[in-house]
Amino acid sequence: MKQLKLAMLAMFAFLTVSNVSAQDENNPWVVGFGINTIDVRIPTEFGDYVKDYIGTGEWADNTLPSISRITAEKYLDAGFTLQLAGSLNKIKTFRTEDDSDLLYWAIDANVKYDLNNLVGDTSWFDPYVYVGGGYTDMDTYGGEGMLNAGVGFNTWFNDNLGLNFQTGGKKEFAGKVQDHFQHSLGLVFRFGGKDTDGDGVYDKDDACPEVAGLKDFNGCPDADGDNIKDSDDACPNVAGLAALNGCPDTDGDGIADKDDACPTEAGTKAMNGCPDSDEDGIADAQDKCPTEAGPADNGGCPWGDKDKDGVLDNVDKCPDVAGVAANNGCPEVKPVITEEATAKLNEFARAIYFNSGKTTFRPGVTGKLDLIVGIMSEYSKANFNIEGHTDSQGSNTLNQKLSDRRARAVLDYLVKKGIPSSRLSSVGYGEDYPIASNATRDGRAQNRRVEIKLRK
Template sequence: MKRLKLAMLAMVAFLAVNTVNAQDENNPWAVSFGVNTVDVRIPSEFGDYVKDYIGTSEWGDNTLPSISRISAERYLSDGFTLQLAGSLNKVKTVVAKDDSDLLYWAIDANVKYDLNSLFGETGWFDPFVYVGGGYTDLDTFGGEGMLNAGVGFNTWFNDNLGLSFQTGGKKEFADKVRDHFQHSLGLVFRFGGKDTDGDGVFDKNDACPEVPGLEEFNGCPDADGDGIKDSDDACPNVAGKAELNGCPDADNDGIADKDDACPNDAGTKAMNGCPDSDGDGIADNKDKCPQEAGPAENNGCPWGDKDNDGVKDNVDKCPDVAGVASNNGCPPEPVITEEATAKLNEFARAIYFNSGRSSFRPGVSGKLDLIAEIMAQYPEANFNIEGHTDSSGAASTNLRLSDKRAAAVVDYLIKKGIPAARLSSKGFGEDYPIASNATRDGRAQNRRVEIKLKK
């Protein structure tokens, strides 16, 4: 009994060592659990040898009523598989029934060859032959190495689970354990495989083995998570609807946004996804009168718009001249008249400063008051005050002086009630003369202030 327990512990240890790491990304693995029977009655005559093999009298006697054989396998290549197996048994019949009570255990290493490599894959039935060796111990007789050879088959119920049958003989060399047959039957579970993209779907079942994907799409990706795999998705990076091949439809008009000229306004297919509110056959985005039906020649308006200013001719007071709606279709009124502009510049030419200073000469304030009065009449107009000098003196000095003089005019106008936001100033020094600086009169003309309407 003690030796039986030791043998059972050896089998458990064998299973742990050979299945804890039984997973390889490049090769499938399999484990099998089942029963085995041992036939050790082998006469010398070949005919008796065959008769003994096909006999069944010892099968019930030499078979434990529990799991008595465990194996682990790794596929190598080209139809070859390495099998490691551990088996345990009680041999009660050798020649006559119940003539023995021997503990039997064995550790074997076999190389299997899948005959489907010769005949072609069947998918569910894998016959094989095997050859190998191992160590067998038969209780008080001791143990020795033995040569193994035999045949078998796996029948698969699905991709992972199947039934395994294996039968063969063991040849002794040291006369400690007699030649015998061993047969086994058990459940086999295969697992593992190559998964290049690491998505949990083995390459053999992965329609997209180089790109991580989802199991429900056979390993192919669904980047936008809309339930349509990328290969069938016309818009793979934007979640959409199945009826639109995975493309979105923001306005829910049944036209994919990528094909919709108005993706945010529900429309019709005839209008390329745009609405036609007045039903005149012209899409709203091209209809100048989207709420009133009109012919195409009038851009969708019931009345024409000859000057194309967006104001219908029936309300356009200037139908032949482009204008603005705020002025009834006529050009906008100027913010200041040409006459007023001319007056401003006339008064500006009478603004004189003390020599080399930014202070005004006597009598100039009257002209500045007139300028302020005109500006007050046109509150929509904004102005820039420009200062200029002649070329006498250093250019840098002239630039600073012109800037100060322009600013002095702005300061005076602000004090007269013109909002500062309407005014700005800038000095240009001697850079823009309007007369020759070679004459006294020319220099006098160049020392000036100009008022420009800001656009």
């Protein structure tokens, strides 16, 4: 019992003063040695079960005061490890205190699963569960194969040295060996990792296994010491900034010196690092008027305005005659059609009536259509869109199709009368845009209409 308590105290002492590191897969081999204790008395009641398991009364009686357990382990894959263990013990407490003097020995093979694969790496602490089997001999009772299961953990003091605690139960099948618990505590050593370049980063995790580097960069070097590994550093031999892929920026303008046409004078990216004081897109060194914004085709100097119409000469289509900006500096042009003529078009369009549910015109409508032809012919530069509308009677789908066909019927009539089809377009809106209530006969009549809009 004293040995177990001393080992536990040693574990906590190590944890407080040691430089711990995460368990890794680079050291696939582990050997360990320590002590073990056997608890044969397994109660039937749950409460007594817990009390007996936590209690340590028989631990002292069933523990040898020397190294009594040796293990060898090999990491497999995906958190699984094969553990081989041999243990030796003396059992003095079997059913009652100090009632036996039995020699105990066991050889076991267990498969461990590292729980860090489920909860995330905890650096120095590696808990696990295990299951396996082995052969156990209990002196005069004989020996037999047993099923093993339990839990344990490793606490690592550094990359290679750690402390192991494991506890679990053994289940018999042949009735020779009593079911029992086995607890163990010992030191473990892991080894087998390969580090070709000797930089302290194992080859398996080393992105540059043949070139010594830094742990922070997965084993890759940083020759200029700017905290950017050489493989990502556009200027690996000159310390620079992370924002510039490791290259320096002497003038602090955000452009790496290697790409800066004026590396000692702050400038803009648009000017390849050179200054542009008047922000006209021409570097000061090439700008004839560096403090006045102007276009490149005028040497960086501003344009004049000969006709004083507010439109600079370089964009003025009529530089010698005052005009308006809307017409590129030329005098204002009258609209292609007057508002009065537009109003007349819509007045005539509202008088276009169709036979019920059809695309044929009612009597007298063609006279209004001829008046529309006259206005469109007078304003030959204007283009028009003919819009058809219906009332809400009937389905929306049928009304949509009917409005399309009626608008098209008007367009076809106008083309037949000489209006170029390139000046016309048509569209139907069905019952979606009423101008009066569809609840009344008069309202529905108003909604069955054609409108003509100026097409811009």
